[in-house]
Amino acid sequence: MKYIYKVGCSIENLRGIRDFVKQSLKNHEVNELSISEVVLALDEMCSNLMIHAHKCNPDDLFELHIIADRDQPLVMEIIDDGTVFDINQFHEPELGNIIHEKRKGGLGIRLVKSIMDKIEYEKTDGKHICRLSKKVQFD
Amino acid sequence: MVQIKRIQEDGADVIVPIGEIDASSSIELDLTIAKSVGEGYTRILVDCTSLEYISSAGLGVFMSYIEEFGDKNIKMVLYGMNERVLNTFEILGLSELLSIAVDKDEAKKRLA
Numbered sequence: 001m002k003y004i005y006k007v008g009c010s011i012e013n014l015r016g017i018r019d020f021v022k023q024s025l026k027n028h029e030v031n032e033l034s035i036s037e038v039v040l041a042l043d044e045m046c047s048n049l050m051i052h053a054h055k056c057n058p059d060d061l062f063e064l065h066i067i068a069d070r071d072q073p074l075v076m077e078i079i080d081d082g083t084v085f086d087i088n089q090f091h092e093p094e095l096g097n098i099i100h101e102k103r104k105g106g107l108g109i110r111l112v113k114s115i116m117d118k119i120e121y122e123k124t125d126g127k128h129i130c131r132l133s134k135k136v137q138f139d
Numbered sequence: 140m141v142q143i144k145r146i147q148e149d150g151a152d153v154i155v156p157i158g159e160i161d162a163s164s165s166i167e168l169d170l171t172i173a174k175s176v177g178e179g180y181t182r183i184l185v186d187c188t189s190l191e192y193i194s195s196a197g198l199g200v201f202m203s204y205i206e207e208f209g210d211k212n213i214k215m216v217l218y219g220m221n222e223r224v225l226n227t228f229e230i231l232g233l234s235e236l237l238s239i240a241v242d243k244d245e246a247k248k249r250l251a
Binding site for chain 1 (some may be wrong): 140149159161162163192194195196198199202203206210222223225226231232233236
């Protein structure tokens with residue numbers, strides 16, 4: 001089953017994204033702790049994209065696709081025709097540096113990399129696709 | 140969306156975030172902690188029993204005070220997290236860097 005959500009790049013929309021992800025996965029009896037981790041990872045990916053690639057312009061839209069089938073790894077795609085924000089190219093700072101430099105960023109990427117099994121990027125028909133996948137427990 | 144209350148109890152400042160802390164609302168948490176420090180509190184409790192969700196933006200706020208609190212000898216203890224919120228701290232290993240108690244009694248003991 002595939003779920004699609006189209007959203008503008010305002011960080012006020014993050015809550016709507018979280019609700020969409022939660023509802024989609026609940027339909028498939030995904031284990032609750034896994035749902036909360038996937039919700040968190042997508043919140044982080046989408047807020048990075050909104051803030052760093054789109055400067056929070058609410059008129060810039062992107063799509064979030066969730067492909068969920070029982071006993072299969074979950075696949076989440078973020079499809080954007082704007083600038084790509086490739087977290088694989090981003091070297092996350094050490095926790096010690098985050099504390100010392102009082103940086104409030106960099107933790108999100110660490111979270112996403114810890115939660116997801118795979119993060120891939122591709123470009124098709126002028127669109128950037130970021131594909132995340134994760135094996136989860138089903139209840 | 141988060142609402143943040145403050146209650147003063149036995150000389151400690153208790154910060155109570157209610158709702159969800161994400162990139163759009165983490166500034167509220169930052170301002171509240173800054174205010175508490177500005178008012179001279181050296182013992183701060185963060186009651187997380189009504190915190191439904193936190194993303195890295197909120198975690199980053201707590202992290203950003205670690206050094207200042209060490210320098211100024213300010214103690215901060217977080218308590219009452221639900222399983223999902225605690226898991227978020229644990230994924231990054233922040234439960235080692237921040238003081239996280241199960242409940243208010245334990246949190247108060249850590250402040251003493």
